[in-house]
Amino acid sequence: MGEEQKIKGNVHSQLVEIFNEYKGEKGAVISILQKAQDKLGYLSQEVISEIAKFSRMSETEVFGVASFYAQFRFTRCGDHVIRVCLGTACHVRGGERILDEVKRELGIEPGGTTENYKFSLERIACFGCCALAPVMVVDKNVHTKMNLSKVRDVMKRYQGGKGE
Amino acid sequence: MAKENKISDKKYVVRVCLGTGCISGGSLNVYEALKRNGESSGLKNVIIDFTGCHGFCQRGPIVDIEPGGIFYSEVKEEDVTDIVQQHLKKGKFVDRLFYRHPSTGETIPCSRDIPFYSRQQRIILRNCGHINPENIGDYLAVGGYESLKKVLSEMTPEQVISEISSSVLRGRGGAGFVTGLKWEFCHREPGKEKYIICNADEGDPGAFMDRSILEADPHSVLEGMVIGAYAIGANQGYIYCRAEYPLALERLRIALRQMEEHGLLGNDILGSGFNFHIKIKEGAGAFVCGEETALIASIEGKRGMPRTRPPFPAISGLWGKPTIINNVKTLASVPVIIAKGSNWYSGIGTEKSKGTVVFALTGKIANSGLVEVPMGIELRELIYEIGGGISGGRKFKAAQTGGPSGGCLPASMLNLSIDYESLTAAGSIMGSGGMIVMDEDTCMVDIARYFLIFTQAESCGKCVPCRVGTRQMLIILERITKGDGVPGDVELLERLANTVKLGSLCGLGQTAPNPVLTTIRYFRSEYEEHINNKRCPALVCKELISFYILPEKCKGCGICFKNCPVGAISGGKKLIHVIDHEKCIKCGTCLDVCPKRFSAVVKVSGEKIKVPERPIPVGK
Numbered sequence: 001m002g003e004e005q006k007i008k009g010n011v012h013s014q015l016v017e018i019f020n021e022y023k024g025e026k027g028a029v030i031s032i033l034q035k036a037q038d039k040l041g042y043l044s045q046e047v048i049s050e051i052a053k054f055s056r057m058s059e060t061e062v063f064g065v066a067s068f069y070a071q072f073r074f075t076r077c078g079d080h081v082i083r084v085c086l087g088t089a090c091h092v093r094g095g096e097r098i099l100d101e102v103k104r105e106l107g108i109e110p111g112g113t114t115e116n117y118k119f120s121l122e123r124i125a126c127f128g129c130c131a132l133a134p135v136m137v138v139d140k141n142v143h144t145k146m147n148l149s150k151v152r153d154v155m156k157r158y159q160g161g162k163g164e
Numbered sequence: 165m166a167k168e169n170k171i172s173d174k175k176y177v178v179r180v181c182l183g184t185g186c187i188s189g190g191s192l193n194v195y196e197a198l199k200r201n202g203e204s205s206g207l208k209n210v211i212i213d214f215t216g217c218h219g220f221c222q223r224g225p226i227v228d229i230e231p232g233g234i235f236y237s238e239v240k241e242e243d244v245t246d247i248v249q250q251h252l253k254k255g256k257f258v259d260r261l262f263y264r265h266p267s268t269g270e271t272i273p274c275s276r277d278i279p280f281y282s283r284q285q286r287i288i289l290r291n292c293g294h295i296n297p298e299n300i301g302d303y304l305a306v307g308g309y310e311s312l313k314k315v316l317s318e319m320t321p322e323q324v325i326s327e328i329s330s331s332v333l334r335g336r337g338g339a340g341f342v343t344g345l346k347w348e349f350c351h352r353e354p355g356k357e358k359y360i361i362c363n364a365d366e367g368d369p370g371a372f373m374d375r376s377i378l379e380a381d382p383h384s385v386l387e388g389m390v391i392g393a394y395a396i397g398a399n400q401g402y403i404y405c406r407a408e409y410p411l412a413l414e415r416l417r418i419a420l421r422q423m424e425e426h427g428l429l430g431n432d433i434l435g436s437g438f439n440f441h442i443k444i445k446e447g448a449g450a451f452v453c454g455e456e457t458a459l460i461a462s463i464e465g466k467r468g469m470p471r472t473r474p475p476f477p478a479i480s481g482l483w484g485k486p487t488i489i490n491n492v493k494t495l496a497s498v499p500v501i502i503a504k505g506s507n508w509y510s511g512i513g514t515e516k517s518k519g520t521v522v523f524a525l526t527g528k529i530a531n532s533g534l535v536e537v538p539m540g541i542e543l544r545e546l547i548y549e550i551g552g553g554i555s556g557g558r559k560f561k562a563a564q565t566g567g568p569s570g571g572c573l574p575a576s577m578l579n580l581s582i583d584y585e586s587l588t589a590a591g592s593i594m595g596s597g598g599m600i601v602m603d604e605d606t607c608m609v610d611i612a613r614y615f616l617i618f619t620q621a622e623s624c625g626k627c628v629p630c631r632v633g634t635r636q637m638l639i640i641l642e643r644i645t646k647g648d649g650v651p652g653d654v655e656l657l658e659r660l661a662n663t664v665k666l667g668s669l670c671g672l673g674q675t676a677p678n679p680v681l682t683t684i685r686y687f688r689s690e691y692e693e694h695i696n697n698k699r700c701p702a703l704v705c706k707e708l709i710s711f712y713i714l715p716e717k718c719k720g721c722g723i724c725f726k727n728c729p730v731g732a733i734s735g736g737k738k739l740i741h742v743i744d745h746e747k748c749i750k751c752g753t754c755l756d757v758c759p760k761r762f763s764a765v766v767k768v769s770g771e772k773i774k775v776p777e778r779p780i781p782v783g784k
Contacts, residue, residue: 026483027465030448034407055465068467068624070449071407088370088564088600089526091614097751104729104749124408125369125451125618128376129188130524131221131532142188148753149727 011046014039019054029055033066042073078113078120080158082106083137087126094147095134099123101151102136119158175209176252178202181226181293183217183379184372184411185533190240191225197244198227202252210252216380216415218293219534220280223263228275228293235275236261266530266552280531283550285512287520288336288496289536292380297415300422303383309428311502315391316436324395325351328498331506332518337363337454337491338566338595339671340517340584343498346488349478350396353486358398361482361489362389363459364405364412367451368567369618371598373522374492376534378405378412381496382419386442388495390429391502393440396488400441404459407446416444451568451622454596455670456481456489458624469624470670491596493522513539517583527564527600530555537582544578547601558603562686566595568615568622569675571682572608591682593675607704608687609694613641615679623672630673633664637680645705649695654684699770706750712773713754715740717764720782724754724765739779 018035022028029051036047043066052062066072084099099110102121106114110123127135132144136151143154180186180195198212218226223237229251236247239261250256262271263278272278286292295302303309315324329344350358362385366374377385389401405413420442423429431439445463452458453468460482462468481487497519501509510518517539523546526532530552537546543563547553554560562572571592573580580586584594602611620634637660640653661677668674684691693699700708713724713733720738732748735741743754758765766773 027463029465030462031446034446034448065465065467068450068469072448086369086614088368088567088598088614089532091369092527092600092602092606092611100749101729101751125367126371127184127188128372128409129185129221130370130372130526131185131224132188133526133532135188144188147756148729148751149757152729 008046008050011040011044012050015047015050015054029057029062029065030069033062033072037072042076044074075113076117078117080118080139081120081122083122083124083127084110085125085127085133085135085137086123087130087133089126089130090134093133097148098134098136098146098151101148102155105152105155177211177213177230178247178252179213179215179228179230179293179296181216181218181224181228182214183221183224183376185217185221186224186226187411189224193241194225194227194239194244197241198247201244201248205248205253207248207252213296215293215295216297217376217534218275219289219376219536220275220278220531221533222531226293227261233274233276235263235273235278237263280533280535280550280552283545284536285520285538286536287500287512288377288493288522289380289534290500291384292377292534295381297380297382298418300383300419300426303381304426307503308383308499309387309426311499312387312390312428313434315394315502316434316438321351321395321397324391324502327506328395328501329506331501331509332516333494333497333501333509334517334519334584335491336493336497336521336596338569338593340594343490343494346478346490347392347395349476350486350488353479355486356397356399357483357485358396359482359485359487360389360393360396360398360401361459361463361487362401362403362405362492362495363454363456363489364403364409364492365447365454365459366406366409366492366596367454367622368569368596368598370526370600371524371567371596373524373534373597375406375409375412376524377492377496377522378409379415382412382415383423384496384499385492386416386419386423386429386495388498389442389490390433390440391498392488392490392495394438396486398488399439400443402443402445402463402482404445404447404453404463407448413444413446420444450624451618452624452670452672455672458670459489460487467624469626470672472669493597514581514583516585521582521594522597523565523599524597525551525599525601528555528558528603528606529553529601539583540581542578543573543580543582546582546599547578551601554601554603556603558605560601561604561606562602562608562611564592564600564602564611564679565598566593566675566678567598568619569593569671569678570595570598571678572602572611572686573682574686576686591685592678605702605704607645607700607702608683608690609641609645609700610702610704612680612683613638613645616641616676619672619676623676627668627670627673629664629667630669630676633660633667634673634676636660637664637677641680644691644694645700646707647694647698647705649691651695653695654688654691658684693770697770701769703767703769705769709750709767709769710745710772711743711748711750711752711754712766712768712775713741713743713758714764714766714773715775715780717762718782719762719764721759721762723757723759727753727757729753735779738782740776740782742776742779 052059113120227236333343334340458468458470477487616638625631718740755765
């Protein structure tokens with residue numbers, strides 16, 4: 001009980017600044033969710049509950065809005081986020097092979113996170129550097145003109161001391 | 165003013181492209197190195213600056229040097245010393261960085277002489293790659309905000325609308341509704357509270373036109389937006405831009421700040437008494453929000469679901485007030501039309517489709533990039549003259565326009581005129597400007613499946629035919645690509661497609677079947693091959709292909725054996741290698757790594773090749 005109160009208090013204090021920014025603005029709930037996720041990494045149930053209170057909406061409504069949009073995450077994501085581009089240009093140049101290889105290396109599906117919270121995998125539709133397709137993005141680094149052996153090299157680099 | 169660079173006193177202006185494409189290719193390092201190197205070599209009278217996207221992404225990173233419009237392509241950090249020491253110090257060009265014509269081999273020093281550029285007509289992209297997008301001074305120097313001044317000081321809102329109407333500018337978001345007419349509807353509505361929204365929620369996979377424009381020339385879009393607001397009588401505007409476009413968002417924020425500093429935004433703009441404010445809303449990742457009413461719902465903080473029209477947003481939109489939603493490219497066209505006149509604009513293009521169109525030309529094309537051409541240009545010219553033809557000397561198979569809402573145009577339609585009407589008649593749509601070129605290695609059934617994966621995931625779920633229909637269509641397409649298709653599947657797909665089209669409220673559902681319908685219409689035999697012969701002619705569909713190592717060609721070098729990620733290849737030194745088809749995941753690594761001089765690995769569909777069961781010595 002005490003622990004739970006602490007978490008709630010903690011979440012609230014982290015969100016106060018964001019709430020102040022949007023006080024009195026109508027329709028701001030998506031912007032608030034975005035800022036909250038930016039700050040906290042993902043939207044936990046406590047966060048949703050605080051935002052619901054502030055926005056005078058029910059938790060269900062807030063979750064309904066959040067779950068509609070692809071940007072929002074409800075579980076903790078890995079230290080590194082791997083985004084494999086499957087825009088049309090990447091698709092025709094073999095993006096799916098790249099995704100398959102990452103899936104195989106990590107043993108997770110897009111949207112998933114490895115058990116050790118080291119990697120999360122996402123598939124995105126167009127990163128906008130189609131001339132360099134196929135492309136994958138790890139955190140903020142863009143890896144271009146990918147092939148399977150380049151995927152393995154990149155993965156090794158991020159896996160660091162683990163295993164290989 | 166002191167900080168603004170006067171180009172005339174300077175000897176050279178070096179501009180590095182810092183668009184998303186070039187940055188991904190390493191142009192930030194080139195830019196930093198140029199600055200460092202320029203400083204340490206004591207360069208005077210040289211400005212090192214940056215621009216947004218030049219469009220020729222294929223050849224990035226791009227460095228452009230004035231005077232002369234010298235165009236260096238594929239520049240790496242290592243090349244910077246030569247650019248500084250040779251070009252900027254001695255006035256000697258670095259020839260090896262010039263563009264080389266792929267077929268004639270001739271080197272071309274200036275961008276205006278490169279066919280990729282020389283055949284374009286850049287109106288919307290007029291400033292892209294020529295000005296620093298983070299410096300309003302650059303935009304003002306090329307006549308920026310002159311149209312806004314003219315509008316506010318000399319024209320009534322009615323005159324602005326009439327000018328835009330007579331130019332016959334049509335919405336560049338895809339549907340092609342006449343912009344002036346839309347403005348007029350909104351203008352006529354009573355009430356003081358009206359809104360204008362710039363739709364920058366570019367969601368088509370394989371399309372990056374709007375993003376490039378916002379990154380390269382945000383002010384022309386914003387100028388168009390203020391003019392539009394004045395015309396319809398709005399005092400508040402929104403830019404709805406994808407959160408996935410951080411650079412575009414950053415440059416928009418800088419531009420908005422600079423506008424305020426220059427009195428171009430806020431209260432009493434340029435002393436005219438007209439007030440206008442702009443807020444940025446970041447889209448949170450929902451393709452359907454490109455649809456007007458869904459976008460409005462999203463700005464209101466709701467799930468982005470479309471509603472029935474009428475009433476159209478021009479009558480009842482954001483918060484129930486009259487609202488205009490215009491695409492980035494539409495708004496960027498507005499200042500030019502005001503400056504040069506509607507007669508000039510309507511002189512470009514075809515009878516019904518005026519002006520120019522921007523395409524993100526990608527896929528299996530030699531020159532990927534951003535191009536702008538007059539309406540009515542032939543598909544062939546776009547692909548072969550500007551795009552440089554198919555990469556790797558392969559054969560053209562199809563061009564896909566309109567993203568997930570569009571269709572695939574086959575080789576027999578290469579002489580098609582690119583305009584709203586012709587593309588619709590061909591079963592595709594103009595769309596927002598993605599054009600993906602496909603060659604003989606692209607499977608058309610797989611492409612239909614690919615787009616359906618996208619649309620069925622993005623369907624908001626409101627209309628049953630869209631939500632359930634696209635899902636069912638995807639299941640059928642998956643079964644066909646896996647070799648489990650049954651006779652009658654194509655007819656079933658067609659029937660479902662028509663139901664989804666008829667039974668959906670918004671553009672997403674009404675157009676989602678287009679990729680399926682056009683591939684059936686133009687490439688029916690490919691569907692039949694998959695269904696009847698369990699063969700994928702393009703060798704794409706995983707379940708229908710197999711890899712073999714040809715015993716007469718394998719030299720037992722062991723490279724494929726070492727690289728196979730799942731240990732499906734058996735063999736040893738000087739032994740002919742054999743693939744275990746039970747273990748093989750068909751990733752194609754063996755084919756990629758087998759040395760070209762051996763070319764022992766083959767990919768086939770619908771046939772079995774006789775190979776030894778287990779490794780045998782080479783030469784036996």
